[in-house]
Structure formats: C-alpha cells, structure tokens
Amino acid sequence: MSDRIKFFLEESKMPKTWYNIAADLPKPLSPPLHPGTLKPVGPDDLAPLFPMALIGQEVSQDKEIEIPEPVREIY
Numbered sequence: 008m009s010d011r012i013k014f015f016l017e018e019s020k021m022p023k024t025w026y027n028i029a030a031d032l033p034k035p036l037s038p039p040l041h042p043g044t045l046k047p048v049g050p051d052d053l054a055p056l057f058p059m060a061l062i063g064q065e066v067s068q069d070k071e072i073e074i075p076e077p078v079r080e081i082y
Contacts, residue, residue: 021079021082022074023073023074023079024071024072024073024074025064025071025072025073025074026070026071027064027067027068027069027070027071027072029067029068030067030068030069030070031070035068050062050066053065060075
C-alpha cells in the first residue's frame, strides 16, 4: 500500500474550473454508440440517465468547465 499525501488549499486557491482534455485533442472523440441502434448517442438518449448539466459538460469542447458552486462548497 502506498503512502498518501493530502494537500490543503486555501479557499481562494481552490480551482473554479475543470480542465477538459477534449478541447486539446487533435480531433473530436467519436460519440458513444447506443447499444440498441448502434447509432451515436445524443443528449435525448442520455437524459434519462444524467442531468442535462452533466450532459452539457460531457459534450462540451470548452477548454475549461466551471465547477458548479454546490460542488465547490463541499470542498
């Protein structure tokens, strides 16, 4: 078992965005395929499983995605 190191940041230094590696890839990733139709999955297919805000993050090509305030408050 490895030793764990924990870093504590001041609140002012906590990140406010997530880095989205998809924005820096040379070409966009292929969308996942629907298991029933084998066609690309769209937001409507994902809506029963995930909140729309999360779907928006998943398909975003923005380099940085804002971390929602409720999530930041937990940390």
